[in-house]
Amino acid sequence: MNPIKLCINRQSRELVAFNGSATDIPPLFQSNVQDFQVQIVDPDPTQPLTGFIAVDGQGWGLRMSVGGTPAGTPGQVPIALQDTWTWDPTNKWFTASLALNTAAIDSYLGSMASSAAYFEINSTSGGNRTTLLQSQILLLAVIDEQTTSPPGPVNSYLTKAECLALFAQLLGTPGTHIRLTSPGSIYARELGVNDDGSTIDNIIKL
Helix, strand or coil: CCCEEEEEECCCCEECCCCCCECCCCCEECCCEEEEEEEEEEECCCCCCCCEEECCCCCCEEEEEEECCCCCCCCCCCCEEECCCEEECCCCEEEEEEECCCHHHHHHHCCCCEEEEEEEEEEEECCEEEEEEEEEEEEECCCCCCCCCCCCCCCCCCCHHHHHHHCCCCCCCCCCCEEEECCCCCEEEEEEECCCCCEEEEEEEC
């Protein structure tokens, strides 16, 4: 897993820094399946300004959702939802993955490169729901949708070493010969010059 770590202060209903958690929800990408680690805390009375105590969520349920602008009228439908989480009693946090590869996400983004959305986390216990966090986030469309083969390579620049190996230089290094090969790679003609000024023009068999 490569989770986004979120820690929620249930007294202020906001994200806080605890155990390396993020204090802002980063942009979420269309078509991803994003891992999350969610921990719920209370302020530590012995360190009220900076300290937190992890809340024991044993037996709780958790619901994470993404959707459009909330409204008071019935009929709100999330475009992404995860309601099945694994509770870690040792570390006191929940883990799960949120599927963002849904048709509802695709439809919500449409042709746009990005769109604002709302992110919400609710805990459930004894049939009751408690909204722990609601925040605006940014949904981003992706370039690579993994639906087609990658494009073939286009013309690229050669390195200096590749150029020297491939092309004859206008001013060659001392002792350099130019070799011209026959179509069948049977014979070759070598061209060069000797130190006494005489030419080198040999036909050799390969």
